[in-house]
Structure formats: C-alpha cells, structure tokens
Amino acid sequence: MISHLFKLIVNQWRSNIWLMAELFISFVCIWMISDAFVLLLDRSFKERGFDIEHTYMVSNSRKSKESPDYDPNSGQQDEARELAERIRHYPGVEVVGFGTAFPYRTGYSAFQFYRDTLSMNGVYYGYMTPEFFSVFNYKPVDENIYLEEEVKNGHWLASRTVMEKLLGKGVLKGRLHYGMKDIYDMEGVCVMTTANFARCEYLEEPDFVWITLSEKQYLNSYGDEWNMFFRVAPQADHDFRDKFLASMRPRLIAGNSMITDIVPMETHRNQVLRLLGFDMYYSIVYFLAAFFLLCTFLGVIGTFWFRTEARTSEIGLRMALGSTRKKVRQLMIGEGLALFGLIWIPGMVIAYLLRGVVNIFDYTLPLPDGLYFLFISIFATLLMSLLIIAGTWYPARQASRINPVDALHYE
Numbered sequence: 001m002i003s004h005l006f007k008l009i010v011n012q013w014r015s016n017i018w019l020m021a022e023l024f025i026s027f028v029c030i031w032m033i034s035d036a037f038v039l040l041l042d043r044s045f046k047e048r049g050f051d052i053e054h055t056y057m058v059s060n061s062r063k064s065k066e067s068p069d070y071d072p073n074s075g076q077q078d079e080a081r082e083l084a085e086r087i088r089h090y091p092g093v094e095v096v097g098f099g100t101a102f103p104y105r106t107g108y109s110a111f112q113f114y115r116d117t118l119s120m121n122g123v124y125y126g127y128m129t130p131e132f133f134s135v136f137n138y139k140p141v142d143e144n145i146y147l148e149e150e151v152k153n154g155h156w157l158a159s160r161t162v163m164e165k166l167l168g169k170g171v172l173k174g175r176l177h178y179g180m181k182d183i184y185d186m187e188g189v190c191v192m193t194t195a196n197f198a199r200c201e202y203l204e205e206p207d208f209v210w211i212t213l214s215e216k217q218y219l220n221s222y223g224d225e226w227n228m229f230f231r232v233a234p235q236a237d238h239d240f241r242d243k244f245l246a247s248m249r250p251r252l253i254a255g256n257s258m259i260t261d262i263v264p265m266e267t268h269r270n271q272v273l274r275l276l277g278f279d280m281y282y283s284i285v286y287f288l289a290a291f292f293l294l295c296t297f298l299g300v301i302g303t304f305w306f307r308t309e310a311r312t313s314e315i316g317l318r319m320a321l322g323s324t325r326k327k328v329r330q331l332m333i334g335e336g337l338a339l340f341g342l343i344w345i346p347g348m349v350i351a352y353l354l355r356g357v358v359n360i361f362d363y364t365l366p367l368p369d370g371l372y373f374l375f376i377s378i379f380a381t382l383l384m385s386l387l388i389i390a391g392t393w394y395p396a397r398q399a400s401r402i403n404p405v406d407a408l409h410y411e
Helices: 002-011 012-044 076-088 130-136 147-152 162-169 215-222 241-252 266-274 279-310 310-322 325-354 369-400 404-408
Strands: 056-063 095-096 109-116 118-128 157-158 173-180 185-191 209-211 228-232 257-264
Touching: 012 279, 012 325, 012 369, 056 076, 056 266, 076 095, 076 228, 095 109, 095 185, 095 266, 109 162, 118 130, 118 162, 118 185, 118 215, 130 147, 130 228, 130 404, 147 157, 147 185, 157 162, 162 173, 162 185, 173 257, 185 209, 209 257, 209 310, 266 279, 279 325, 279 369, 325 369
Parallel strands: 118 209, 157 185
Antiparallel strands: 056 228, 056 257, 095 228, 109 118, 109 173, 157 209, 173 185
C-alpha cells in the first residue's frame, strides 16, 4: 500500500510539487500559530501568586483649598486612618490594607538591592502594610512558610528571582539591603513568595520586592497619595459596590478626604489589560488562528477536490478492476498523508529555526526548550493531519460513489 502510494506520487510529480509546497507553508504556519496559542493559554492559567477575587480598590480625592468647607487643620494621615476604620466596620468586609505595589499597577520605582558583595540594580519595589498581604492572599513557595506571620513581623516579600540571585537557590528566607551603601541603606528579612506578576500575568515580571511598613509608617510616608484596598467575604459580595455606596455615602468623607468610588479589582485588571493592548493582541491572535485554520481546511479540501475530479477516470478504472469504495477512500486519504509526510522534515527544520518568533513578549516557556518544541511539533502535526483527513475525506467519499461505467466515459 505504502509503496503504491509513493509510486503514484512520483508518477504525478508535477502536480504534487505544488501541493507539497502548499502543505509545507500551511504546516509551518500552523506550527507557529500553535506555539503562540499554547503560550497564551499557559499565561492565562498560570498561577499568579495572589488572588483578586472579592477585592476592591478605593478611589479617593481631596477637597480643594478654595472649598468653603476646607479644614486646614485636618491631617491627611488621620483622615485616611479614619476612613479605613469605617470600611473595616462595614458588614462583610474582612480586611483593609494599604500598599503602593498593588496588582496590575503599570508603573513602579526601582532601586539597588544587595547582600555582601552581591548586588542587583533595577529591582522594582513597593511598600505595603501587613493587612495588604491578607487582602490579596499572597502565596508562599513552601507550605512551611507562614507569610501572614512573616509580614506581621515586618519582613519583606521577594520574588523568586531576587532570592535566587542574591541568596542562592533553595533559600527561602534571608537578610537583604536596599539603597546606596553608606548613604541610604535599609536592611530587612526577605521571604520568598510565588507572586511574580505584580503588573500583569501576561508579562514577565521584573525582579520585585514588597517592603512591609506598619500602617502608621505607610501613612506618614504616603499619606498624601494613599492606596487603600479591602477584601469582602464571598457570601457578601453580591451587588456589594452599589449597597456599599448607597449606605455609606454620608460616612465616606473624613476631614478633607473623601472616597469617591470602590472599584472591583477584576474591573481594574480588565482596564489595565485594555490599556496595555492585551485584549487587542489576544483577539488578533485568536482571529488569525481561526481564520488561518479555516483557510487551510478550505485550501486542502479545494485542492484535493480538484485533483479527485481530474482523476475520475482513474478511480472508475480502479473500481471496474475490483477496488471497493473503502479502498478508494483509503487511497485518496493515504496519498494526502503521504505528501504531508514528505514535507514534514523540512517543515520541522524551518519551524525549529523560527521558534520563538511569535513569542514577542519573551515568555518563559512552560516546559524545557527541547520538550516544548517536541510538544508543539506533535500538536501541530496531529492538527495538520486532521485537516488533511477532513479535507480529503469528502472528495474521496464523493469519488467512491461514482458509477465505474460513468467514470470510464471521462476517457
């Protein structure tokens, strides 16, 4: 059967060259689309290291000094603390915290972190109160580490990359400094956390450290531009925003500060993704993937349909000589797969050379490079084979139904 297929391919080499070129280009494109699609899916389901479900971001503003009820003796730190206490006592609210390095923030400050002679420049950092940790449920990398206790003790949280570069692989806790030696230097105990995606799960997060401050320290430093967040009990998070604003409206003003809105973190996340262009990027990739797969299927089915029409007399002769309809279908499908087999190795070589081209965000691969390439190759090969089978089955089925006598009239 196989040797017969290759004899047919050789005998019709002129027309098969163009068909093989079509299959070659289609396979390489399918491989690259599969690569992009798997990377996007991996990032979509990747562990973020924190939880934004049932969490809210507080929007605030201050009265203008020209306002008739402006109080020049009111302190912003006390106002923020008073508003936080009012939210804490609202039914359903579990915890309220402050922080500058909150999830899906688009900009951060960077500084130098070091230990002894080892140092890292450009490490992003931010400040948080211990309660901020509980709002977003940051997760440890080891079940023996209790981050809640660590942040209560004033310890910092560090991403895996910072810990491994400055303290070594496998070290979960250790002392680090940040600032400029002998000029501005702070020391703290760093604990590794799994939260590597402070900005967005679709971008590789740079090295990051969350520095813990007490609420008093935070408000003394950031009382002018504080960022407040809180977590709500799941059973209370039904139309929570509308109920909260309706019942708390008179109590959302303290001195010159006022809470203007509370925004679900999921809403904030979606706004940031739109701002960064990920919604458009994802939509384009999904559209192109679906469009190209449809075009490939239509191209394959159209090409083989044309080939089948041109070989009607051959099919009739085969059936007149005793071939069954099943054998005719198997022959046509087998020929398509055999042509694909001839271009598979060259296609794999080109795919290997082009790997990573679609990874424009330089994502970390979900598997080691070689194993990932093998996985995508198997996936793309199976998908291409299914398209060929689907594209040749119907023309082969129609051809096998031709009456042998009628088919011989084509001669």
